[in-house]
Amino acid sequence: MMQTDDRLKGLFALDEPPARDPAFSTAVIEQVLRQRLREDVALMTAVSIVFAGVLWLVWPFLQPAIVSVSQGLAPTLGAIALAFCATMILGARPACLFGLAT
Secondary structure: OOEEEEEEHHHHHHOOOOOHHHHHHHHHHHHHHHHHHHHHHHHHHHHHHHHHHHHHHHHHHHHHHHHHHHHHHHHHHHHHHHHHHHHOOOOOHHHHOOOOOO
């Protein structure tokens, strides 16, 4: 009976998954994620530099338009900012602003 058990163990051993090393797997995953982070940072840096250059070129034409529009919107934007701050202070429950809280 021992021979049969040994032969079956040998056959079943062929189907077992290979042994895994958690430290090695962790190190490989860490290196892959570090490389992806480097690529993402490089891409974001390049895009930011390009957009900064475009903004620098367009700013002399854009600045007067922003100033003229913002003078009319200043009171409205101030009220919106105040309402937003009050909402955040009250726990993001707008009903509290009007006394409708239950």
